[in-house]
Amino acid sequence: MTDSRSDKRPTIYDLAKLTNTSASTVGAVLNGTWKKRRISQKLADQIRKVAREQGYSPNMQARALRTERSGIIGMIVPMYDNRYFGALAQTFEQRARERGLFPIVTCTRRDPELEIEAAQSMLAYRVDHIVCTGATNPDKIAEICGAQGVSTINVDLPGTSSPSIISDNYSAALELTADILGRLGFPCAGRDSDVVFIGGRAHDHNTSERIRGFRMAHANAGATIAPEFVRPCGYAAHKAERSFDAFVEKVGRLPSGIFVNSTISLEGIVNWFKRAGLEKLEQVTLGCFDWDPYAALLGRNTTMVRQNVPAMMDMLFEVLEDPDKRGSGVTQIMPDIIRMP
Structure with a gap:
């Protein structure tokens, strides 16, 4: 037959x-x-x-010859180890395919050399655009791509050479900190804060903006912050756990509240409480700048910031599709504040 x-x-x-x-x-x-x-x-x-x-x-080679465009679009992401970056990559792929584009996503582990290597490899595949998500040096990538006529757009962390779409880190941190302070159960005015900031890198834009929001919320409440209560120790879980351990050893007690700067750092805080006794977590008001549904298991004293990934990706493709919007400005998207019931 x-x-x-x-x-x-x-x-x-x-x-x-x-x-x-x-x-x-x-x-x-x-x-x-x-x-x-x-x-x-x-x-x-x-x-x-x-x-x-x-x-x-589609015949991608024929398209490229006909339109001088490959229909391929690349994204560089730093990590896959939290829901935020995973959601960015997943939504990016979905939005690209809806437009008939072929998406390429690669993880560069916050390594500047890997970022450059990834960008050069994508250029070899004649990508039309590269989206730099959380890149350590987005302006360098923009320079390399611009030399070959390929545009870049930054997501999560801003650059100065290409348009950037990021969360409103300052406003969300201000609101999250105010929420923590409001749930402590005692007035903060005229006294030192008993809320500790843990996680992130002091030199990156997002952490510095979140610390600025953290400080402003305290200023609005009339509270001061001792130096040891701001601890940008890095994002890794073990670094957050180690930093919190050093903090508790220094002050001799648990703080009343904790502002955790990512779910990656939150893993380290949870590990600390697993060692010390999970029941002690009930004594602490917790806020995290990132979101994971499993955080509901941490109890009612938890508030989280969920970054608005769909809005960020919609804005990304709006900029890609409208050349008039491809300036070097920064667009900030306000995250959602999620209070655990």
């Missing part, structure tokens, strides 16, 4: 015939520009469904 199926790859003309539309309509749906053409959601869904059923895949 012979297989009656054709080995010929389906084209957009075949899809147009099957969906009773034009090749240009099919092309607009598959490259993600259908909304600008006022094509209905129903028709776009129908065309994508038929394309999947027919096993359609």
Whole structure:
């Protein structure tokens, strides 16, 4: 018995015939520009469904020759070890595929050399854009890419050479700290703070802005902060655990509140309480600048900051699709404050 199926790859003309539309309509749906053409959601869904059923895949080499664009877009991420970066990568891939683009995502472990190596490898694949997420030196990547006519956009940490889309770290930290102070159960005015800030790197933008918000919330409450209560010890869990251990040993007791600067650092704080006794965690008001649903298990004294990944990725592609918005400014997206019930 012979297989009656054709080995010929389906084209957009075949899809147009099957969906009773034009090749240009099919092309607009598959490259993600259908909304600008006022094509209905129903028709776009129908065309994508038929394309999947027919096993359609775009000829990237032909596209590149025709348009001088490869349809490939890259993203550099520093880590996969928390929900925030994982959600950024996942949403980025989804938004890219919705627009008919092929996404490449690589993890560079906050290593400047790996970031440069990743950017150069992506350039070899003729990517159209590179998204630098949490990059240690985004301006260097922008310089390398700009020399080859490829644009970059920064996410999470800002640069000065390319547009940047980040969380409003200052405002969210201000609100989170005010929430912690408000739940302590005693007035803060005219006294030293009993809330300790743990985690992050003092020299990076996000941590410095969060510390600024932490300090301003105390100033608004009329409280002062002793130097040992601000501890940007790095993000790694073991560093947060070690720093908190040193803090407790120095002051001789637990603080009333803890501002933890990421869920990675939160892992170290939880490890400390596992050693000391988890019941002691009930004595502490906890706030974390990051979000994980499992934090609900830490009790009602917990508030978390959930960075607005969908809004950040929507803004990213809005900037990519509108050349007039590709300045070197910074767009800040306000996170959500999640109070555990």
